Amino acid sequence: MRTKDRVKSQDQHILNLAEIVGGSRSILYQKEDLLAYDCDGFTIHKHLPKAVVFPKNTQEVAEIVKYCSENNLPFLARGAGTGLSGGAIPLNGEIIISMVRMKKLISVDLENRRAVVEPGFVNLKLTNSISDKGYYYAPDPSSQYCCTIGGNVAENAGGAHCLKYGVTTNHILGLEVVMPNGEIVEIGKDGIPDAPGYDLLGLITGSEGTLGIVTKITVRVLKNPEGKQTVLAYFDRVEDGSQAVSDIISAGIVPAALEMMDKTAIEGVEAAAFPVGHPKDIEAVLLIEVDGIAAGIGEQIDQILEVCRKRNVREVRAAGSEEERARWWANRKTGFGAMGAISPDYLVQDGVIPRSKLPEVLSRISQISGESGLRIANIFHAGDGNLHPLVLFDARIPGESEKALEAGSQCLKVCADVGGTITGEHGVGIEKREEMRFVFTEEEIAAQTEIREVFNPHNLLNAGKLFPSPSRCAEVKKEMKAQAIS
Amino acid sequence: MRTKDRVKSQDQHILNLAEIVGGSRSILYQKEDLLAYDCDGFTIHKHLPKAVVFPKNTQEVAEIVKYCSENNLPFLARGAGTGLSGGAIPLNGEIIISMVRMKKLISVDLENRRAVVEPGFVNLKLTNSISDKGYYYAPDPSSQYCCTIGGNVAENAGGAHCLKYGVTTNHILGLEVVMPNGEIVEIGKDGIPDAPGYDLLGLITGSEGTLGIVTKITVRVLKNPEGKQTVLAYFDRVEDGSQAVSDIISAGIVPAALEMMDKTAIEGVEAAAFPVGHPKDIEAVLLIEVDGIAAGIGEQIDQILEVCRKRNVREVRAAGSEEERARWWANRKTGFGAMGAISPDYLVQDGVIPRSKLPEVLSRISQISGESGLRIANIFHAGDGNLHPLVLFDARIPGESEKALEAGSQCLKVCADVGGTITGEHGVGIEKREEMRFVFTEEEIAAQTEIREVFNPHNLLNAGKLFPSPSRCAEVKKEMKAQAIS
Numbered sequence: 001m002r003t004k005d006r007v008k009s010q011d012q013h014i015l016n017l018a019e020i021v022g023g024s025r026s027i028l029y030q031k032e033d034l035l036a037y038d039c040d041g042f043t044i045h046k047h048l049p050k051a052v053v054f055p056k057n058t059q060e061v062a063e064i065v066k067y068c069s070e071n072n073l074p075f076l077a078r079g080a081g082t083g084l085s086g087g088a089i090p091l092n093g094e095i096i097i098s099m100v101r102m103k104k105l106i107s108v109d110l111e112n113r114r115a116v117v118e119p120g121f122v123n124l125k126l127t128n129s130i131s132d133k134g135y136y137y138a139p140d141p142s143s144q145y146c147c148t149i150g151g152n153v154a155e156n157a158g159g160a161h162c163l164k165y166g167v168t169t170n171h172i173l174g175l176e177v178v179m180p181n182g183e184i185v186e187i188g189k190d191g192i193p194d195a196p197g198y199d200l201l202g203l204i205t206g207s208e209g210t211l212g213i214v215t216k217i218t219v220r221v222l223k224n225p226e227g228k229q230t231v232l233a234y235f236d237r238v239e240d241g242s243q244a245v246s247d248i249i250s251a252g253i254v255p256a257a258l259e260m261m262d263k264t265a266i267e268g269v270e271a272a273a274f275p276v277g278h279p280k281d282i283e284a285v286l287l288i289e290v291d292g293i294a295a296g297i298g299e300q301i302d303q304i305l306e307v308c309r310k311r312n313v314r315e316v317r318a319a320g321s322e323e324e325r326a327r328w329w330a331n332r333k334t335g336f337g338a339m340g341a342i343s344p345d346y347l348v349q350d351g352v353i354p355r356s357k358l359p360e361v362l363s364r365i366s367q368i369s370g371e372s373g374l375r376i377a378n379i380f381h382a383g384d385g386n387l388h389p390l391v392l393f394d395a396r397i398p399g400e401s402e403k404a405l406e407a408g409s410q411c412l413k414v415c416a417d418v419g420g421t422i423t424g425e426h427g428v429g430i431e432k433r434e435e436m437r438f439v440f441t442e443e444e445i446a447a448q449t450e451i452r453e454v455f456n457p458h459n460l461l462n463a464g465k466l467f468p469s470p471s472r473c474a475e476v477k478k479e480m481k482a483q484a485i486s
Numbered sequence: 487m488r489t490k491d492r493v494k495s496q497d498q499h500i501l502n503l504a505e506i507v508g509g510s511r512s513i514l515y516q517k518e519d520l521l522a523y524d525c526d527g528f529t530i531h532k533h534l535p536k537a538v539v540f541p542k543n544t545q546e547v548a549e550i551v552k553y554c555s556e557n558n559l560p561f562l563a564r565g566a567g568t569g570l571s572g573g574a575i576p577l578n579g580e581i582i583i584s585m586v587r588m589k590k591l592i593s594v595d596l597e598n599r600r601a602v603v604e605p606g607f608v609n610l611k612l613t614n615s616i617s618d619k620g621y622y623y624a625p626d627p628s629s630q631y632c633c634t635i636g637g638n639v640a641e642n643a644g645g646a647h648c649l650k651y652g653v654t655t656n657h658i659l660g661l662e663v664v665m666p667n668g669e670i671v672e673i674g675k676d677g678i679p680d681a682p683g684y685d686l687l688g689l690i691t692g693s694e695g696t697l698g699i700v701t702k703i704t705v706r707v708l709k710n711p712e713g714k715q716t717v718l719a720y721f722d723r724v725e726d727g728s729q730a731v732s733d734i735i736s737a738g739i740v741p742a743a744l745e746m747m748d749k750t751a752i753e754g755v756e757a758a759a760f761p762v763g764h765p766k767d768i769e770a771v772l773l774i775e776v777d778g779i780a781a782g783i784g785e786q787i788d789q790i791l792e793v794c795r796k797r798n799v800r801e802v803r804a805a806g807s808e809e810e811r812a813r814w815w816a817n818r819k820t821g822f823g824a825m826g827a828i829s830p831d832y833l834v835q836d837g838v839i840p841r842s843k844l845p846e847v848l849s850r851i852s853q854i855s856g857e858s859g860l861r862i863a864n865i866f867h868a869g870d871g872n873l874h875p876l877v878l879f880d881a882r883i884p885g886e887s888e889k890a891l892e893a894g895s896q897c898l899k900v901c902a903d904v905g906g907t908i909t910g911e912h913g914v915g916i917e918k919r920e921e922m923r924f925v926f927t928e929e930e931i932a933a934q935t936e937i938r939e940v941f942n943p944h945n946l947l948n949a950g951k952l953f954p955s956p957s958r959c960a961e962v963k964k965e966m967k968a969q970a971i972s
Contacts, residue, residue: 202688252709296779
């Protein structure tokens with residue numbers, strides 16, 4: 001057979017998988033090819049997969065999954081590989097099921113405000129496909145120009161405009177999922193606010209690829225807001241900037257986005273691809289966008305400016321054109337990568353805090369920076385209290401990677417201690433497994449792993465992610481079972 | 487001991503439970519007292535509980551649950567008993583754990599826009615407690631003047647304003663839950679858009695009291711909208727009214743509420759406690775409310791009126807005062823009960839459809855009415871496609887209850903067939919167990935019952951609700967297990 005001829009592996013599994021996906025152009029199995037798949041956006045852990053397969057449709061995904069299950073081969077799904085917590089890293093030499101060829105926009109139904117996409121469809125393309133008709137897809141992670149909606153579902157991705165519009169889970173109306181035994185199920189009914197039965201849609205969304213592989217997604221699309229205004233507000237003191245954030249929200253204003261960058265972050269973004277001329281000597285900048293009915297925009301901006309003035313804002317700029325606004329957003333959205341301009345390496349963290357704790361937490365992060373001797377930049381979704389401390393380090397200096405990981409973990413501890421949590425949108429993945437203990441008891445973790453077992457009893461799908469090392473959990477589970485009344 | 491002296495039961499379980507809750511004033515066990523607890527708002531099935539206990543705090547709930555588990559006594563939680571699908575009916579002679587004494591408003595934190603309540607706290611009291619500071623709690627089921635927030639969480643209750651603001655699950659930030667083994671767990675962290683781990687908050691919310699008993703709830707509160715306007719629009723043809731609903735939403739307007747009543751419903755509400763003078767000869771009335779920034783309200787109303795005119799609206803009235811607006815809402819919100827003015831009995835159903843199918847589905851419901859010989863009134867959340875057909879019948883006529891149940895079920899089938907589902911806010915409970923098969927495969931139902939087993943392995947908590955009779959499920963599960971690869 002032609003397929004088998006062309007795949008030159010000695011490994012029967014590779015040959016069989018190649019046959020499922022239709023030949024050598026749909027499978028990678030040689031080391032030099034696999035190297036590109038040894039990590040995702042979390043680059044600190046690396047592992048080679050056994051192979052990467054590229055199915056074209058749900059049926060092929062189901063056959064691959066069935067084959068892996070029957071042959072006890074670990075497997076996981078991968079979108080664009082932009083995830084920041086290591087969710088797509090093949091820790092156990094997995095078969096990676098790449099979803100990039102399942103990238104169709106299946107249908108758009110503007111009357112009922114929904115669209116159906118394949119998981120490999122790129123986030124920004126959805127908005128681009130419907131913007132001429134006045135609609136858009138709200139969740140906008142900074143990687144939206146290349147990340148896939150399937151990956152967004154796995155990680156329950158957020159983005160700058162999630163303050164007003166909610167994260168991915170708030171926009172998912174239905175899913176088709178290949179379960180770990182290869183069964184294809186439809187979960188959720190299109191557009192139903194409170195569907196009968198348990199909320200499996202919510203359970204699958206954000207489960208970081210540990211419960212099933214999503215093969216079709218029905219999303220909500222929104223009408224473009226009639227009006228929009230964007231301002232930059234510069235503060236001499238970081239406390240004033242963070243207090244202004246807290247005040248804006250307490251005043252009852254819900255901006256579409258309310259982003260903050262501190263001095264170190266500004267140094268980075270101004271040295272990178274999209275400088276916008278932020279003053280060099282300020283301590284904090286807020287990027288504030290309001291949208292909605294045109295007639296109400298001016299009033300909201302006036303209220304925001306009044307709050308900023310009370311908090312000693314030095315200067316405020318309003319975007320004069322759509323082009324200027326787009327540039328400001330490019331400056332912000334490429335901010336993580338921009339750290340490369342001022343540091344050989346960086347580690348991004350992702351904690352969440354009650355907004356009112358912002359001044360306190362930023363000051364504690366600054367202490368951690370001092371103690372570790374590493375600079376920490378802050379670029380974040382201030383409006384919803386979702387912090388992104390960026391720990392700057394140099395991996396070539398022995399011990400500095402470990403120091404950065406430790407400083408990142410300390411930042412998460414601070415977030416947990418003030419009543420927040422350890423991830424707002426990047427997920428737990430490999431990176432924050434141990435930090436799960438900052439926010440969950442052993443019993444709570446054990447209960448969650450039991451849910452994973454219902455879906456994924458042989459733990460072949462994306463094993464080793466999301467939960468801390470199982471030793472203690474296993475003990476707890478045994479105790480729980482012993483205590484259970486029979 | 488004094489407690490035992492005063493409880494005059496021969497039943498040792500009653501004596502022991504009385505001791506947990508502190509004596510005879512906190513337990514009911516005599517038949518004449520139990521009669522009040524033999525059903526909830528779904529009055530077609532009735533069963534007596536074994537006893538009703540009234541705990542005062544989480545610790546007592548946990549002790550009761552532990553006692554029931556250890557002694558193999560079925561149990562369930564009950565709020566105000568306003569549920570419409572029978573979720574609180576003690577099918578198996580349960581111990582009912584009434585939450586009405588756990589009714590404290592624990593704390594309000596307006597800066598972070600949240601409040602913490604006990605489950606027996608009445609929905610409307612929350613808004614009443616914070617309205618003077620300009621805030622409110624959004625989910626507004628029609629029973630909000632007496633239903634409890636704990637019950638709202640169990641059923642994932644909706645309400646008229648859920649079109650714009652979402653159902654209960656969109657406003658729950660954290661839960662304290664007593665698990666079926668008596669363990670107390672905290673689920674969800676306050677106000678985190680995408681908490682780490684699986685979305686257990688979403689899983690518990692709307693699980694109809696089958697996974698655990700909620701003992702503390704952190705909810706989101708919202709700032710009052712700056713402006714508000716309410717109009718009534720009268721149509722001579724029901725098709726025009728339902729087409730106007732579809733057109734308003736397609737035009738990109740999201741009203742705060744968009745309710746519809748048909749001719750039979752109008753006859754009922756005008757004959758009941760809060761008549762507002764709807765014309766007697768119209769076929770449909772829309773109650774439309776818009777809110778938001780004051781400056782934008784007029785424009786939205788103008789757009790809505792234009793849509794209505796295109797659909798041949800006969801007359802439009804705008805509320806001239808807050809008093810008039812409140813009266814219109816009372817007329818609408820007491821609509822189900824108002825059916826009592828024109829029919830000895832009524833059965834309310836709760837289907838959801840894509841909005842664009844509204845004209846088609848209303849016409850099919852009218853056919854079902856014709857075929858069954860029973861009048862069906864429609865009072866519903868038109869904006870989000872959440873229908874409430876009210877089947878009018880007379881239980882004294884032999885066979886008519888069965889006919890009503892059958893007509894109700896047919897309405898749900900129509901909803902499922904056009905791509906909708908069988909409940910939008912009332913839950914499945916006892917009432918719609920068999921109709922779950924309209925929207926789920928046996929495999930999907932089996933997967934859900936497995937999740938129940940993780941939480942509730944001995945099925946003592948609210949057994950027999952939410953899923954169809956288990957026979958077929960059990961078989962499917964066996965098959966699934968046999969197929970599982972070991």
